Amino acid sequence: MSAQLNSDQTLEAFRRDTRAWLEANCPPEMRQPVVDEYDICWGGRRAKFKNDAQRVWLQKMAERGWTVPEWPKQYGGGGLSKDEARVLREEMAALKCRPPLTSFGISMLGPALLKYGNEKQKSEHIPKIVRGEIRWCQGYSEPGAGSDLASLKTRADDHGDHFVVNGSKIWTSYGDKADWIFCLVRTGFTGKKQEGISFVLFDMESPGVTTSPIRLISGYSPFTQTFFDNVKVPKENLLGELNKGWTIAKYLLTHERNMIGGMGTQRVTPLSQLAIKNIGLAAGRLAETALRTDIARFEMDALAFALTMNRVTDEAKAGNETGAMSSMLKYYGTELNKRRAELTMSVTGSEGLKFGDSHSEEQLAAMWLRTKANSIEGGTSEIQLNIIAKNVLRLPGA
Amino acid sequence: MTLVLTDDQLMFRDAAKRFAAERAPVSQLRKLRDDVDPVGFSRDVWKEMAEMGWAGVLVPEEFSGVGFGFVGAGLIAAEIGRNLSSTPLLSSAVLAVTALLRGGTQAQKETLLPAIAGGDLLLAFASDECVRHTPYHVATRCTGKYKLSGRKLHVLDGHIADRLIVSARTSGDIGARDGITLFLVDPKANGVTITRSSMVDSRNSATIDLRDVPVTDADVIGTFDKGAIVLDAVFDAGRAVLSAELLGVAEEAFERTLTYLREREQFGVKIGTFQSLQHRAAHLFCEIELVRSVVLRTLQALDAQEPTASSLVCLAKAKASDVARIATNEAVQMHGGIGMTDEFDIGFFMKRARAAAETFGDQYYHTDRFAQLSGY
Numbered sequence: 139m140s141a142q143l144n145s146d147q148t149l150e151a152f153r154r155d156t157r158a159w160l161e162a163n164c165p166p167e168m169r170q171p172v173v174d175e176y177d178i179c180w181g182g183r184r185a186k187f188k189n190d191a192q193r194v195w196l197q198k199m200a201e202r203g204w205t206v207p208e209w210p211k212q213y214g215g216g217g218l219s220k221d222e223a224r225v226l227r228e229e230m231a232a233l234k235c236r237p238p239l240t241s242f243g244i245s246m247l248g249p250a251l252l253k254y255g256n257e258k259q260k261s262e263h264i265p266k267i268v269r270g271e272i273r274w275c276q277g278y279s280e281p282g283a284g285s286d287l288a289s290l291k292t293r294a295d296d297h298g299d300h301f302v303v304n305g306s307k308i309w310t311s312y313g314d315k316a317d318w319i320f321c322l323v324r325t326g327f328t329g330k331k332q333e334g335i336s337f338v339l340f341d342m343e344s345p346g347v348t349t350s351p352i353r354l355i356s357g358y359s360p361f362t363q364t365f366f367d368n369v370k371v372p373k374e375n376l377l378g379e380l381n382k383g384w385t386i387a388k389y390l391l392t393h394e395r396n397m398i399g400g401m402g403t404q405r406v407t408p409l410s411q412l413a414i415k416n417i418g419l420a421a422g423r424l425a426e427t428a429l430r431t432d433i434a435r436f437e438m439d440a441l442a443f444a445l446t447m448n449r450v451t452d453e454a455k456a457g458n459e460t461g462a463m464s465s466m467l468k469y470y471g472t473e474l475n476k477r478r479a480e481l482t483m484s485v486t487g488s489e490g491l492k493f494g495d496s497h498s499e500e501q502l503a504a505m506w507l508r509t510k511a512n513s514i515e516g517g518t519s520e521i522q523l524n525i526i527a528k529n530v531l532r533l534p535g536a
Numbered sequence: 537m538t539l540v541l542t543d544d545q546l547m548f549r550d551a552a553k554r555f556a557a558e559r560a561p562v563s564q565l566r567k568l569r570d571d572v573d574p575v576g577f578s579r580d581v582w583k584e585m586a587e588m589g590w591a592g593v594l595v596p597e598e599f600s601g602v603g604f605g606f607v608g609a610g611l612i613a614a615e616i617g618r619n620l621s622s623t624p625l626l627s628s629a630v631l632a633v634t635a636l637l638r639g640g641t642q643a644q645k646e647t648l649l650p651a652i653a654g655g656d657l658l659l660a661f662a663s664d665e666c667v668r669h670t671p672y673h674v675a676t677r678c679t680g681k682y683k684l685s686g687r688k689l690h691v692l693d694g695h696i697a698d699r700l701i702v703s704a705r706t707s708g709d710i711g712a713r714d715g716i717t718l719f720l721v722d723p724k725a726n727g728v729t730i731t732r733s734s735m736v737d738s739r740n741s742a743t744i745d746l747r748d749v750p751v752t753d754a755d756v757i758g759t760f761d762k763g764a765i766v767l768d769a770v771f772d773a774g775r776a777v778l779s780a781e782l783l784g785v786a787e788e789a790f791e792r793t794l795t796y797l798r799e800r801e802q803f804g805v806k807i808g809t810f811q812s813l814q815h816r817a818a819h820l821f822c823e824i825e826l827v828r829s830v831v832l833r834t835l836q837a838l839d840a841q842e843p844t845a846s847s848l849v850c851l852a853k854a855k856a857s858d859v860a861r862i863a864t865n866e867a868v869q870m871h872g873g874i875g876m877t878d879e880f881d882i883g884f885f886m887k888r889a890r891a892a893a894e895t896f897g898d899q900y901y902h903t904d905r906f907a908q909l910s911g912y
């Protein structure tokens with residue numbers, strides 16, 4: 139009891155200090171809602187800061203390791219406990235602080251590096267992720283290997299002290315903006331397809347790497363087809379063991395899925411508020427009753443889902459088995475996000491249909507179109523249901 | 537507060553799990569139904585349940601209860617749902633106890649609560665007058681000082697209750713929240729007619745007719761004309777505990793279905809290999825996980841008397857009703873022909889899911905109420 143009391147007091151002190159520090163160091167511009175892509179700071183060698191505030195905010199947070207609050211201090215992370223990290227999140231939310239840095243290094247590669255990287259790889263790559271110096275992209279999917287990722291054909295041939303990589307990846311998000319790629323390559327050509335895959339890291343400036351942008355239905359062109367023509371990759375860039383990359387790939391995917399699944403719970407104006415504004419109330423109820431029902435159902439499911447995210451976190455903290463929850467969170471979270479976008483379009487009517495390249499206004503149609511990818515990227519909804527059927531429900535033959 | 541059970545709660549749940557499975561399983565409900573049992577549950581088993589702390593789960597220790605709160609009541613209810621145990625837990629230990637705790641005088645509490653907690657006294661809550669739950673539609677009249685006249689529907693365990701708690705209109709229009717008063721009524725009093733209905737879920741429900749039934753000031757629970765304050769609390773308590781029961785119903789029906797999918801063969805393979813069934817099962821798994829979260833959070837919110845507890849109650853009751861409906865419907869469907877037979881138990885789960893959903897507001901009622909509480 140007294141140990142609990144003590145730690146509560148320490149946590150409260152941490153909260154006070156954190157709030158004071160955030161108030162003193164988070165520039166006012168960084169406390170405005172994120173409106174468009176340019177408000178998100180991705181870092182990297184060619185980082186384009188929208189303004190000085192964005193640059194300063196990244197630098198200040200990176201100095202404390204708070205771009206990645208829970209990563210170990212030894213590699214530049216914040217070294218915070220889960221409770222402290224939660225307090226930091228809560229305080230940032232209370233002051234409306236934007237995330238200082240968003241990157242695949244943080245949400246995907248970092249956890250895999252920490253778990254599977256050797257000392258040299260960790261001390262080489264992690265600090266640069268923490269400080270936003272290197273921007274990473276993900277080279278998993280290929281034209282012939284999407285849901286059936288393990289059938290990938292991009293190959294890495296052994297040339298003594300290095301590999302030579304040939305082949306092509308597709309749907310590489312920000313392939314043309316990234317500095318480095320974490321890439322699945324085939325190194326084994328006999329036996330089970332999963333057992334011949336390796337996980338390599340290399341510089342996108344290496345000779346032989348080219349990208350060609352692909353435009354999305356939302357108008358953005360955030361991804362590329364990525365070609366490798368005799369790309370030399372030093373052997374020290376192999377993460378984990380040769381032909382054991384599939385395990386790392388799957389581990390990383392759970393982090394990616396948690397991230398994508400969680401996107402739907404980000405703070406946005408509640409749909410019902412938007413609906414009240416556009417439609418109005420009649421006798422205390424939203425005037426369009428059929429739409430009202432769907433909005434209420436959506437908001438209830440969204441709240442139930444948010445509570446489930448909390449419960450999964452609490453269970454994990456208590457050391458309880460939570461099963462393959464990442465597939466559930468990915469599936470349900472992305473389907474919810476699509477529902478939100480569909481209803482937003484209904485609520486905003488002709489206003490929501492406006493579609494241009496002006497970056498100042500809310501891009502509702504573009505947002506709506508972009509959400510359609512949520513249930514595809516990181517493994518489709520159908521694939522998540524397959525995983526649940528197999529790994530959680532233990533159904534036969536799944 | 538975290539969304540995990542404490543060690544004490546886990547122990548309480550495990551004890552409830554063992555007890556319900558051993559002493560009040562589905563086969564007992566089947567027998568009660570087949571025998572057209574006049575009570576509708578086993579009084580002996582209820583007495584044992586009382587010894588386990590179930591009858592007094594919400595009753596504070598000063599009134600001889602165990603004071604395990606709504607989380608405790610929900611843990612029991614989930615096991616009741618899994619086993620379809622027939623008990624007067626909801627009527628007596630949840631609805632009546634909540635009414636007394638929220639509105640009872642010290643004298644009422646002292647005389648009634650210990651007896652309820654001991655399993656020796658049964659109370660029933662008689663309020664609804666419409667076929668669909670409409671809490672403030674109270675037309676039961678209260679004339680003079682005082683005589684009650686009206687008709688109450690769907691009174692759970694009404695035909696075996698030792699005492700009734702009855703809502704009546706003491707002022708205002710039918711449908712108004714103000715002007716409702718709650719009274720303790722002796723079911724044996726002149727003018728009370730109780731008709732037991734046989735229900736699809738084989739559980740107890742009665743229609744109660746009141747004709748000039750005399751009551752006194754000492755029988756008032758809560759404040760005269762302001763009974764809705766207590767009424768709201770009683771219904772929210774009932775809804776939350778029913779949500780937990782519906783969660784248990786959904787979980788058990790789902791698990792039985794998964795077992796069947798792993799065993800039954802058609803086309804030379806287990807039917808669980810068919811992706812159309814796998815995906816529906818996987819989706820249902822997600823929905824049940826959501827219900828787990830909202831039910832626990834809601835019970836915690838009621839225990840802590842949080843201001844937004846009513847919104848959470850709507851969420852829990854709507855979601856649990858809907859998901860239990862899907863889970864039990866899918867269960868029957870995926871069992872094929874055998875799921876349609878009375879001999880097989882799965883149909884009992886679908887029947888209970890329907891009845892529990894209809895009680896104190898279904899998903900439609902609570903979706904509407906959720907929106908209203910959210911300002912739209």
Ligand SMILES: Cc1cc2nc3c(=O)[nH]c(=O)nc-3n(C[C@H](O)[C@H](O)[C@H](O)COP(=O)(O)OP(=O)(O)OC[C@H]3O[C@@H](n4cnc5c(N)ncnc54)[C@H](O)[C@@H]3O)c2cc1C
Pocket residue numbers: 275276277278279280283284285286308309310311312361511514515516517518519520521524
């Ligand atoms: C916006 C966006 C960003 C992306 N970013 C990246 C990235 O950065 N790096 C990267 O490597 N990849 C990325 N991807 C690729 C993504 O991971 C793949 O698109 C995804 O895995 C699906 O593969 P596919 O497109 O080949 O579809 P397919 O696998 O061809 O699927 C087509 C349809 O068939 C269904 N299907 C397939 N197999 C089954 C099955 N066994 N059972 C039932 N249904 C099935 C699918 O669910 C889908 O509906 C991105 C995709 C998008 C849309």
Ligand SMILES: Cc1cc2nc3c(=O)[nH]c(=O)nc-3n(C[C@H](O)[C@H](O)[C@H](O)COP(=O)(O)OP(=O)(O)OC[C@H]3O[C@@H](n4cnc5c(N)ncnc54)[C@H](O)[C@@H]3O)c2cc1C
Pocket residue numbers: 800802803807810812813869870871872873874876
């Ligand atoms: C009221 C009633 C009256 C009936 N009357 C007659 C009658 O007069 N004459 C008669 O001959 N029969 C009759 N039947 C039997 C009826 O035709 C069978 O119940 C039905 O064909 C299903 O077979 P099953 O019960 O063996 O279920 P199963 O075949 O065991 O099915 C179990 C579940 O698996 C699913 N499933 C099975 N195979 C697949 C697959 N390949 N892909 C996806 N899902 C699959 C099913 O859809 C079902 O959900 C009757 C049944 C009922 C309920």
